[in-house]
Amino acid sequence: MTTNLSTGEITNNAPYSKLYPQVIQKNAKPHPKDLLVVRKDKNRSFFRNIKDFWGNLFYRISKLFKFKKRHESSIDMQSYIDAAKIDHVLGEDLKVAAEIEDIYLTFKNPADPKEKNLVLRGPSLKIYEGKVHAIIGESGSGKSVLTSLLYGLTGNNSIIESGTVKLYGLEVQNFNLFNWEKSKLRGRIVSAVFQNPLSILDPTMKVGNQIIEGMLINNICKTRKEAYNEAIKYLKLAKINNAESVMKYYPHELSGGMIQRIAIAAIISLKPKILVMDEPTTALDPTVQALVLDVVRELQQTFKIAIAFITHDLGVVASIAEFINIMYAGQIIESGTREEILMHPQHPYTWGLIESMPDYNNDERLNVIRGAVPSSLNKIKGDAFSVRNDFALAKDFEEESDFYFVSATHYVKSSLLDQNAPFYEPPKIIQNLWKRYFNRLEKAHNYNYFVDQATYQSDLESISKHNQHILESNINQESEQE
Numbered sequence: 001m002t003t004n005l006s007t008g009e010i011t012n013n014a015p016y017s018k019l020y021p022q023v024i025q026k027n028a029k030p031h032p033k034d035l036l037v038v039r040k041d042k043n044r045s046f047f048r049n050i051k052d053f054w055g056n057l058f059y060r061i062s063k064l065f066k067f068k069k070r071h072e073s074s075i076d077m078q079s080y081i082d083a084a085k086i087d088h089v090l091g092e093d094l095k096v097a098a099e100i101e102d103i104y105l106t107f108k109n110p111a112d113p114k115e116k117n118l119v120l121r122g123p124s125l126k127i128y129e130g131k132v133h134a135i136i137g138e139s140g141s142g143k144s145v146l147t148s149l150l151y152g153l154t155g156n157n158s159i160i161e162s163g164t165v166k167l168y169g170l171e172v173q174n175f176n177l178f179n180w181e182k183s184k185l186r187g188r189i190v191s192a193v194f195q196n197p198l199s200i201l202d203p204t205m206k207v208g209n210q211i212i213e214g215m216l217i218n219n220i221c222k223t224r225k226e227a228y229n230e231a232i233k234y235l236k237l238a239k240i241n242n243a244e245s246v247m248k249y250y251p252h253e254l255s256g257g258m259i260q261r262i263a264i265a266a267i268i269s270l271k272p273k274i275l276v277m278d279e280p281t282t283a284l285d286p287t288v289q290a291l292v293l294d295v296v297r298e299l300q301q302t303f304k305i306a307i308a309f310i311t312h313d314l315g316v317v318a319s320i321a322e323f324i325n326i327m328y329a330g331q332i333i334e335s336g337t338r339e340e341i342l343m344h345p346q347h348p349y350t351w352g353l354i355e356s357m358p359d360y361n362n363d364e365r366l367n368v369i370r371g372a373v374p375s376s377l378n379k380i381k382g383d384a385f386s387v388r389n390d391f392a393l394a395k396d397f398e399e400e401s402d403f404y405f406v407s408a409t410h411y412v413k414s415s416l417l418d419q420n421a422p423f424y425e426p427p428k429i430i431q432n433l434w435k436r437y438f439n440r441l442e443k444a445h446n447y448n449y450f451v452d453q454a455t456y457q458s459d460l461e462s463i464s465k466h467n468q469h470i471l472e473s474n475i476n477q478e479s480e481q482e
Contacts, residue, residue, distance in 0.1 A: 020451060023419075027403075027466070032162040075183050077188070097127050098165075100146065102122050102123075102124055103122065104121065105161065106118050107119055107158050127308055129304060132309055133309065133324075134311060134320070136312065136327065136353070138312070140373045140376075150165065168273070187270050188271075188272065189272060191274075191275055206248055207266075211262075214269065220271065231265075231269065235262065237265065239261065239291060239294070257285075260281075275305050275306070282311070296320065314342070315357065323337055336407070343437035346416070351429075354433070370388055381398070391416060
């Protein structure tokens with residue numbers, strides 16, 4: 001799969017998703033009851049604190065006395081993997097490796113435990129096995145916090161107010177430190193690569209010993225010799241030619257690009273099913289960045305790993321991702337396939353990101369989105385992007401937008417798609433992208449790029465049931481308040 005950003009041409013063997021003849025509105029779920037930036041701590045009760053204390057104490061004692069049998073994982077993860085939900089997407093049956101649904105997460109203020117800062121405001125995300133899912137947004141939008149839910153490292157001061165987090169159908173949103181350690185999900189099922197690879201590697205150990213030790217601890221290999229040979233193999237897969245020599249070096253003796261590839265090799269050697277990559281190429285120069293992306297692409301295709309790729313760079317996304325999620329102020333405001341987001345974007349924030357890229361904007365002055373992402377320290381009223389949005393409607397300053405489905409794979413959180421919204425013209429660059437997209441869509445589907453009526457009605461009925469449920473929930477809440 002290749003992408004030419006200057007022309008917007010994307011070559012992809014996968015079929016383009018057909019459009020709905022009319023946009024389908026999906027009502028957003030209401031915020032959890034009485035969820036404010038500052039509110040009473042309900043989830044951290046006295047009994048919950050005692051439970052966590054004794055759980056963590058038992059874990060430390062069992063580790064001290066090496067009670068291996070008690071500490072073995074009691075979760076049969078393979079049964080969850082075999083029974084995981086399968087979605088039919090773009091002509092493929094894709095297994096859902098991870099799913100985050102309507103998550104609301106707050107952080108406690110260390111200086112005042114009763115004070116909460118709302119960081120995640122109901123985002124939902126699906127990660128399919130064997131696919132690369134990009135998460136894009138400015139600093140402070142909540143990208144890293146969202147993905148850290150997958151491996152349980154959001155911090156001791158974080159509280160999941162509502163929502164679910166699933167790994168192959170296993171709910172992990174209520175896992176504490178002891179649960180995560182006992183389940184052994186980290187490493188075996190989900191792993192992470194960070195922007196600074198030195199934060200992963202031990203500076204006092206040679207890199208070869210670190211890779212070998214990881215495989216021995218996780219029972220990937222039975223003998224040290226077998227682990228050594230496997231380490232050499234994974235280093236070569238990471239395009240490190242002199243693997244035998246590199247095994248003998250300490251992390252500080254290697255370049256940044258080399259360390260990043262070693263970190264990736266070390267993590268892949270544990271054979272995780274899900275890999276979170278948190279801006280792994282940001283600190284690298286362009287040539288090394290391209291090499292690391294090649295490594296990631298080849299390893300992902302070889303081992304069929306589900307990857308959540310966090311970045312600021314749309315150019316990087318165009319070369320590696322198959323699905324793209326645009327995140328802003330703790331919400332996913334647009335989600336779709338790579339082609340849908342890069343060539344048929346619908347949200348003004350996505351327009352601004354594309355206009356700010358030299359690869360897209362050859363003829364005009366580069367656009368700069370004015371202002372900054374709103375702070376989680378303040379309560380957000382209405383649409384979080386409204387104050388920076390040149391296309392904002394009056395109601396955007398008062399209330400949040402619902403979700404609007406352009407296709408089965410492409411949804412947008414913007415009032416511009418409402419049937420009662422006034423006529424608007426997107427920027428010229430976006431209009432040109434839309435023309436190219438429809439030309440390719442027509443060719444891909446023989447000039448019939450709308451879904452059939454039966455499919456449309458089926459999807460419409462499914463979303464209508466959701467909307468009816470939301471409406472009934474709102475009525476019940478209002479009656480309870482009265």
